[in-house]
Amino acid sequence: MNLLVVLFILALISIGFSLTFATNISLRLEERVCFGVVIGSIVVSLLGFVAASLLGVNGIMVLMTIALGFVMVSPIIYRNRRAIKLEAKSFRTRTSYSWKDKDSPRPLIAILLLSSVVTIRILQNAFQASEDGGITAGHLSVYGDWSAHLAYVASFAYADNFSLGLPTASGETFAYHFGVDWFSAMFIPLGSGLLGSLEVSTAVLAIAFPAVMFIVCERLCSNRAAAGISVGVFLTAGGTGALYRFFIEDLPNEGPSILTNLPRSYAFDGFDRNWVDNPVTGFLYPQRPTLIGFSSTLIIVLLFWLNRENRDKKTYFFTGVFTGLLPVFHVFAFGAVLLIGGCWLVLNRSRSWLYFLVPSLGLGLPVLIWQLPERDGSEWHTLWMLGKSSWERTPLDFFSFWFLNTGLFIPVALSGTVLTFKKFGFRFMPIYAFLIIPNIAIWHFWPGNNAKYVIFFLLLASPLVGEVLSRLFARTVTAKILATLLIISLSTSGMLDIWRAFEGNSGPYPANYLSGKDVLVGEWARENTEQKAVFASANNNVHPIRALAGRTVVSGAPGRLNDLGVDWYTRDQDLRTLYMNPNGADQIIRRYQIDYIVVGPYELSMYTPQSAREEDIGYSYSDNFGELVYDIGGYRIFETQGRSG
């Protein structure tokens, strides 16, 4: 991480910090700084997107973005300069308070330090060099979802994708909450590499998240211990898989040394029995939009809560605009905030809520509509995965499913709702909708995506669980033991999965991700082809043309295209036709306006039968695909005769 990157991060935190003064909510300095990371990332990304659309992705664009940001917040800074001074003074004084003092910032600083170490270590494991000069992936988050995110980031950084075409499906619009990937791309002109840009941007937001959650839970719960437990049980959630798989199977078989080489994930089993993964290894890292979405939801809910009595219009307006921007960054967060805000509005009717509703819907709905897929993938169903994968539609499996995936989280949350009813009333009721929706509807083509609702339930119910557990800890010895057992049952699976990513040597990782040949061809394509060029290449999990060069391809990985509602099947068939029957290439080249056709190891293994490979189909490729422009390491790239075919 170089100096420019550090300065950029500091600048965006300053901008976000200043914007917290746009509400009339009283916050401490450290709270503003932590919230500032999230708010600053959002604002700088949006300003940067506008600047980059005009100037391209370069250092001047970043400078202009930061300058614009500071111009925007300078009146706020000026108006609140005394408050900033006072808060700084207060912070300095409070650092000397004891850990137990409720005003001491030490626990928050400790959380930040811990999350820094864990985050940096996990991200440091993310990508490594392989022996052949390629890249290895350190954990599943990287191997899986980051393949798509790499393509998105690279499309912005190396292909100026500001017309918002989907880089993994030529001709389609970028109907995805791409904000956090654009945020990553902004680090590249500052000297970060492509892989580094993902790591740094993730680190900034992931380090801040536990701190943001602690701050929010501290205000919602009755004490700091409850807040700390809330953060802990959410981050280490992952069901109870470890209770059997680790304590009964793996640990007795292998002994304690198993901790240096954990054989499997305990919160995820390849979408068979486990469907709610650990929030860190299954959501925060792989599904990058959650980095902004989780924090933003918590911040907005806190602002609603703190504004419940004053009903300050300025604060509602701030939350409205904040919410309205969310579809660009995390569409689920937008939905979650609207749901909670809507319910609270009903519970606490006031005209002031209009200051929230108008900007949030005005800004958010157009983006949401633009993101809606052309294909309708929604359907109704009951009991989520029961009757699918290996779950049966029996009462026993119903309870087993939820116990395996969430442990006793739901009953503890329910008792928390009852315990805190006097304080919150019905305010926490809407979060149960996040448990109901996955059981009645599939709105995102694949039922596995329903876990994204459950994770919001876990996020927003954590303060309730924390409150219950902290109260148990304050009671008799038996209650303390019960609380400890509950924490173990709720946290072991997730904790082991986080440890597995942290430790970095547990098989099968590090796994080969991109070979040296892949890196060479990716770099060549980045340097030697037009930014708007369209490539035909294999639609495997990760392909260097889209992941390293950011060039648009006919088809990315089918599963991810399906998630976005793209007709992946036709594209897959077309690719097969193209490679298996080069004589008919012209029609497909015209259909997708293909500029280059890649014939490499992936294409040969996926689309050509062994017999064709032995017959050296390469001759017919040369005759039909155009001019050979690259031929190194088993990769050949043919330049077609332009989009006209």
Add this chain to the structure above:
Amino acid sequence: MTSGGIGYSKRRVEVASLRTKKLLRKSNDRELETEPDSSEAWKRAGQLVVLMFLVAVISRLSYLGLRAFHHDESLDAWFSLQYLDGTFKGYDQVYHGPLRFYITAAFFWLFGQSDSIARILPAVSGIAVVLFPWVWRRNLGIIGTPVTIALLLTSPTMLYFSRFGREDSLFLLLTFLTVIAFISFLTKPRSWHPVALLVLLVLSLAVKESVFLTVFILGSFGIITIGQDFLLAPVGQLQGSARKPRYKTLNREVRIEGIARRTITVRSRVSHNTNEGLVSEEIIRRWFFIAGIGLMAAAFLWIGTNPGQQENGPTIIKLGIYGATLACAALVCGFIAIRRGAHLPQLPVLRAFSTPRLGGWILGIAVAAIVFVALFTQFFQQFDGPGAVTAPYGAIRNGLVSGFEYWLGEQATVRGDSRWQYYLVLLLAYEWVILGLALVGLVSVIRKPNFFGQAIAWWACGSLIVYSWAGERMPWLLVHILLPIVILAGLGGQSVWDRRKRRGATICFGLFLIFGFVYASTTSIYSSYFRGGEPQELFVQAGQATPEVVEWAEQLESLDRISVAHFGRHLEVKIDSDVYWPYGWYLRDFHSSSYAVIENGSFPSGADVIFVPHWDRITSNDDDVTYIEIPYEHRWWWVPEFDTGISASNQFGDFISAWSDWIWNREPWDSGSGRCPASLSGSVYIRTEIYELGERYFEPPFPRRGEKPEYEKSCQKVSNFLVSNGY
């Protein structure tokens, strides 16, 4: 007061006493006058220090990977990597202590392996060194403290070696902490001091064997202090009032800011020493300091500048005689004190030793011993030594004795620069601002000595003498001399400020400081960032790799990838042992690079790329096209004649002109003995098909050879280092 055993007339003492009283009254008046402002001034100073801390963080941590690795840096990084991989064999004193390998390995584990991370420990240590003078703010004063911190921050030497991946920056930090603990122990002893001091010494030993020099300097000062205290005790007792110093009580209310919920009233007692014996104390301190340092210089002159070759009088015995002389002097002073009926347990230095009681000392020794064993046995994992010729014993014995034996013996070999004035010249060339202020500080300490000033001056003079005497003179050792000199300079700055009389003088002093800081900052930036690692900088030692090494390392990585993709096999790279480092670090992940002993004559079989120094250049037939030869520069340096080569006084103008050119443009001079910047040159041989592949893949020019400095004046003709070395 009677002159007693000291030999001063009553009249002189009275006059001096009157003067002292007057000064005291004057300073009290000033204190009272300025008191309301002083807290505000300290607040400002604190803010300035925070600002300087931020600058220190940026200047020490930014672009750490900019400069090519020095030979020693690459070894440090390599051993750290070995420790991380579990293949580190243990402490071998040739490469100094293992503590930094452990810490750097932890950084590698957390942040990954890179050139920047390999240098992060020195950088963090360098930041801490900049900040630590704040601990002594009451001694350094309201001006002295920020001046000291600013001097450390802007010092070209400090910046360069805070960004240099050797052990010196960490060792400097530990030495600083040791001195802080030592002074604190002698002035305000607490029961934890033995633990802190002994553990710090063990940590220092686990970084570098130079801790013996630290112990020597502090130890000799300790003996001087004992003697001094013996003489000071009777002076006070005869007066009958020295045991009970007079205090003036000041009540101060300190309001804790924040949410205005706490108000603490601090009742502080400010000591006003009105002893008649103050003048005598000054005189005693002054002469003990001068005599002690003079004796030290004399002892080292007696030993000579080639300390290892003392056949008839080994160095250790001569040093022992010096120590014994000091001890005898202290004993004589003690005898005098006893005869006068001094109450010895009340002596500050003896009180310091007795405060922790026996239990405190036993605990200190026990903790230090555990830390020692832990550090030298890789945390109780490896009690065997590395099995090297230089470290033949077990891990613990190696740590205890081998380091001292080896490095004492190494002084005979006179590694590095052979001139005793080496450090003085470097100080004058880079740190003249600090040197100027330090001289003022030294004069002020001698004129008006107190314990703190005396300790710092002793540390500064002692370090200069000891390091100038030691046979191994390397640029990175300069920091160990410079740190106490900077603190002395801080005292000098405060002293100038205290003695300011006219507004004009204040402005002049301010302008001097501004000019000095601008000069130092500019020099720092150029020598650490823009010209970092270029041979015309005197910080650059013969092990410094040229930028070409970095370029080759990067190109080899890419070439290997291309080779695997194209030919299906990794490149076989053979690097001659004479030019292996820092490639050992740069090519750490390389599949097949090997350390080889290549003799002049034939190509090693199977090699695709071969690196050799010029004396092992391989001659091939003109029609042999198997390999393509590319000229290569591996390391570079410049060892100029400090007198610029002049031989008569009428050439003094040339001397001034050459040095001015160097200061302004970093233009090296040719001293007439061919001593322009030069390099260890050699050749790279690349198999032809690999070279052609590289030409095809890389943007021209291939191979890239990095940017190198060009000179305009006397060294212009040898700017091609290969030619100068007869390539």
